[in-house]
Each structure stands twice: as C-alpha cells, then as structure tokens.
Amino acid sequence: MIITHTVNHQGKHRVYLGGNFSLKAWLEQKDDTPAWTFAFDASEAPAHMSDPDAMRQWAHGLLCQLAEVLNVQLSDLVTVPFDVIARLHTTSALHDKRIPSPQREVIETGYMPTPPAIKRSKADFTASDFKAYHDKGRSRSKRYS
Numbered sequence: 001m002i003i004t005h006t007v008n009h010q011g012k013h014r015v016y017l018g019g020n021f022s023l024k025a026w027l028e029q030k031d032d033t034p035a036w037t038f039a040f041d042a043s044e045a046p047a048h049m050s051d052p053d054a055m056r057q058w059a060h061g062l063l064c065q066l067a068e069v070l071n072v073q074l075s076d077l078v079t080v081p082f083d084v085i086a087r088l089h090t091t092s093a094l095h096d097k098r099i100p101s102p103q104r105e106v107i108e109t110g111y112m113p114t115p116p117a118i119k120r121s122k123a124d125f126t127a128s129d130f131k132a133y134h135d136k137g138r139s140r141s142k143r144y145s
Contacts, residue, residue, distance in 0.1 A: 005113070
C-alpha cells in the first residue's frame, strides 16, 4: 500500500492512501492532536466512478488495507495516532515512474509529498520558483504536427 504524507503551505498535514487513481482518499490530522478524520472523493481525472456505493466499498477496502499494514483490527484503526500512520510514508512511491512537472497554478495551494521528519518553509510553496522549470522547452500556445 502506498502511503504518502503531505504538507501544504499553511503547515496542515494529510496522509493520502493508495496511489493516484481516479479516486483519492486521505487522512487529515485534527487540530494538532493524535486524532484524524478520513475523507475520500473522486479525483480531477475524468474517469472517476459515479456510483457512491462503489466509492464507499473502495474506501472501506483502503481502510482495511491500512489496518492490516498497522496490524490492528479495523475497529481499532481510529485509535492509531496520526503521527504513527504518517511515519509509514512511502519514500520511493515514484521510483522508476514518470513524475509530473509542478503546476504553477496549484503549488501555492496544494499538498506536497514530504516525509514526516522534514519541515517545509513557506518558500517551498512559492510558484515563482517553478516558473522557469514549468515553461522550459514548452509552448502552450503552439501545436506541432
């Protein structure tokens, strides 16, 4: 199971469960306490599931996998502190995979994968840092045949 600890520019933490599919699921820490909430939704990908029951079954399956990884019963999963789950961060989830380029439009509002022991400054989320890379060698206004 891929577990990705992330942080945004405001210092809020999330743990995303599973890979990047047409559905996304995450845990969000409750006000700097060990407690967390679980949420899931269709991603921005166009091929998401439209059946709410299928989405709930998928989300339930992810929680079952997480409980198995943590070696706890599903009913006891809610008692596992957020930090314990965050430490399961998959450091090489993208090893040998294509990595998308950062999007200038979302870097200041999105969640960036970050191992739990790393503290990110607000400067890490400055869109201007990504402009040169994002525009390098590309033109969004021209089409080539």
